[in-house]
Amino acid sequence: MAAVALLAGCTPDPVPTPTPTAAFASEEEAFAAAEATYRAYNDALNQVDPENPETFEATYFYTSGDFQASDKENFSNLHARGYSIQGAARVRSFFGTSFDQTLGYxxxxxxxxxxxxxxxxxxxxxxxxxxxxxxxAIDTTFKVESARVLIDHAARTEDSACDVS
Structure with missing residues (x-):
């Protein structure tokens, strides 16, 4: 009996299984995070100098997937052709349209x-x-990855939400 009691005292406690936690508490929180990512990306994009490929890197922090691949190709073409960019783009508005907590989009x-x-x-x-x-108007898909929100896909659209009145 004493041996059983001694062994029982040496048995490690079971390791708790982590419970997945939601990346966002609400749809509004997810939209706000996605908007912050897009605005930060736009700020980084406005700093891109095609003559200096090192300036491209800051944009990649906010992107993934085919969106990042497209940027890499476009920046490379601008650099190869000796183009320069003047001025800055500005995010006028952001409309969250859907949030899938399960898939992280x-x-x-x-x-x-x-x-x-x-x-x-x-x-x-x-x-x-x-x-x-x-x-x-750009339909944009963001991917939630390791508590980060990344621009994963974007395509121009004829959305009337961007019409200037």
């Missing part, structure tokens, strides 16, 4: 004002299409 429409942005070629000429709209 947030969807939103972001309205970005690019009216003050120009892309200049090596000869000093603008390469921006003169018919480019001043404001883009």
């Amino acid at each position: 947030v969807d939103a429409t972001v309205c970005v004002d690019v009216s003050g942005v120009d892309v200049i070629d090596a000869d000093g000429q603008s390469v921006v299409n003169p018919e480019r709209p001043d404001i883009y």
